[in-house]
Amino acid sequence: AQTVTQSQPEMSVQEAETVTLSCTYDTSENNYYLFWYKQPPSRQMILVIRQEAYKQQNATENRFSVNFQKAAKSFSLKISDSQLGDTAMYFCAFDAGGYQKVTFGTGTKLQVIP
Amino acid sequence: DVKVTQSSRYLVKRTGEKVFLECVQDMDHENMFWYRQDPGLGLRLIYFSYDVKMKEKGDIPEGYSVSREKKERFSLILESASTNQTSMYLCASSLRGGRMNEQYFGPGTRLTVT
Numbered sequence: 636a637q638t639v640t641q642s643q644p645e646m647s648v649q650e651a652e653t654v655t656l657s658c659t660y661d662t663s664e665n666n667y668y669l670f671w672y673k674q675p676p677s678r679q680m681i682l683v684i685r686q687e688a689y690k691q692q693n694a695t696e697n698r699f700s701v702n703f704q705k706a707a708k709s710f711s712l713k714i715s716d717s718q719l720g721d722t723a724m725y726f727c728a729f730d731a732g733g734y735q736k737v738t739f740g741t742g743t744k745l746q747v748i749p
Numbered sequence: 750d751v752k753v754t755q756s757s758r759y760l761v762k763r764t765g766e767k768v769f770l771e772c773v774q775d776m777d778h779e780n781m782f783w784y785r786q787d788p789g790l791g792l793r794l795i796y797f798s799y800d801v802k803m804k805e806k807g808d809i810p811e812g813y814s815v816s817r818e819k820k821e822r823f824s825l826i827l828e829s830a831s832t833n834q835t836s837m838y839l840c841a842s843s844l845r846g847g848r849m850n851e852q853y854f855g856p857g858t859r860l861t862v863t
Contacts, residue, residue, distance in 0.1 A: 644789070668850060680839065680854040726791060730850050736807060737782070737852065741791035 637662045637729050641740035648717045649748050655702075656712045656743045658727030664688075669703065669710045670728040674742075675720070683725070686710065714745075722747045752776070753855040755840050761861045768827040770858050772840030779845040781823035782852065783807075783815060786837040798823055799845065830862045 638661045648654035660669070671683040686694045686703050694701050698718075702711045714721055727740040756771035772781065780799055784792040784807075794807030796815040804815050812834060816824045823842075827834055837859050841852040 641791075670851070679856050682851050685851065732850060736794050736797055736805070737850070739784075739792040741789060
């Protein structure tokens with residue numbers, strides 16, 4: 636069974652600064668997908684960024700990037716130039732694909748301070 | 750845009766009542782999921798379905814059942830609601846094999862059982 640660990644329940648960052656959210660996972664699979672989802676206060680969960688395990692290159696989406704370390708089973712999210720709209724719960728998720736279920740971490744609550 | 754809707758944003762029920770939570774998606778997705786979200790526990794999978802009339806247990810199926818008679822609709826049923834089922838319930842859908850299995854979420858139903 637897969638497990639996903641987010642060790643930072645809460646974090647804060649000053650507006651315009653950079654913050655990194657950590658995520659580690661455990662799996663015996665070799666091919667899988669990793670995701671970061673964002674849940675703003677009282678709003679729907681949306682996808683922020685995704686990474687395919689077989690790709691060496693780290694994924695980037697505008698101000699969001701990941702540091703994917705397959706051997707270490709680590710998948711951290713870096714948010715650059717933090718904005719007030721980045722205030723949200725962030726969930727790391729693991730998907731082995733096929734008919735296997737997705738496993739989510741416990742979430743990190745990020746507060747961007749003006 | 751993919752749209753996932755849930756029948757209620759807020760619901761208050763009494764202990765012992767039978768509760769139905771409905772989820773509808775409009776993008777012909779094969780996969781549908783029901784999660785509950787609790788502080789400090791993240792998202793926990795209750796049930797999922799990969800096709801009409803198919804269902805699979807997730808991590809916490811006890812006290813719940815599901816129904817998927819049509820592809821676009823996935824219902825979560827609490828046969829006899831209990832206070833420990835007070836939670837936020839999230840429905841999600843995904844396209845099998847598409848876009849690295851990104852999940853699209855509904856707005857959630859906050860259920861209170863008194």
